[in-house]
Amino acid sequence: MCSIHCSHTTQLHLSFPSILSLKLISFLNSILDFFFLYFSSKLFLLLVHTIVRTLLKMGYKSLEKPKPKHRKGLWSPEEDERLRNYIIHHGHGCWSNVPINAGLQRNGKSCRLRWINYLRPGLKKGILSPQEEDIVLTLHSSLGNKWSQIAQQLPGRTDNEIKNYWHSYLKKKVTRAEKFEPISKIQEENGSPVGATASFSGSDSFGKKEGCSMDLTQIINNNNNNQSALPRVMFAEWFTKDIDHLNYGLTQSVTCDEGPCSNYYELCNDSQENVLSDFLYGNEISNNRFVGSNFMYI
DNA sequence: AACCTCTGCAACCGCGGGGTG
DNA sequence: GCACCCCGCGGTTGCAGAGGT
Structure with a gap:
């Protein structure tokens, strides 16, 4: 016999089979508790997982470092004015800060390009003169597609402008000219490397032009030494x-x-x-x- | 007038070099 | 040595306007 104290006042006297059944129930309860906890924790984890995934899908980007939305495409006159005013008064400094400080919705790269190719002081507008054309042709034959180096010899012209001019006009011209007179032949006849005095356009080479005593060989040499032999005009x-x-x-x-x-x-x-x-x-x-x-x- | 094609050019994009922490 | 940022360059794209059918 054994007694179980159910309360301070009541004593239950249970037989052995009863005790066994109680133990069994208790054991079953433990198992149930275990499974409940196990599945509920699984459920909880599943729930957390689902929530996190949903949040990631919906709001992850906002948790990342916010990427400013930059405007693209053509520049409006107002944007030009803002950029010009800012650079004139403060200089460009670090280009990535320019749009922020100037209140523009552009990236620094775009601002830099706009300034260099369009807003920069001293830029020439309009088509290239025959002289300039000769210089481009000559320098291109010796330097290749080094547009920035070619542009350095053409005051007021940008590399982008020269590049565009080449692709849309001069390349065809050269191709046509080469059909009639290959460059190597011109070289032989002139007894000098292409780029020194050869002219593709039919006009006199730059070096021979009236009022200009500069030799193109000199230009190229100076260009290689990072020195511009041509006068540099600026300030429009x-x-x-x-x-x-x-x-x-x-x-x-x-x-x-x-x-x-x-x-x-x-x-x-x-x-x-x-x-x-x-x-x-x-x-x-x-x-x-x-x-x-x-x-x-x- | 409507549509299509071509052309010129401004702007974008990707890459490499240099500087810095 | 590495990662990051900035800058400059050259290739490419995309758009607007001109020209042709």
């Missing part, structure tokens, strides 16, 4: 107006003797880059570094 009309407007110490007005032309300024004693960076970064430009002239060379 709007830019000089801005200089006056901003009162950067420039007082001389410039006139053109040969009919209407853009006002350019000669940059003396200083490198072009120094003066430009002075201007762009807001340093004062002293008068003695500008001399009035139609076209200003360094």
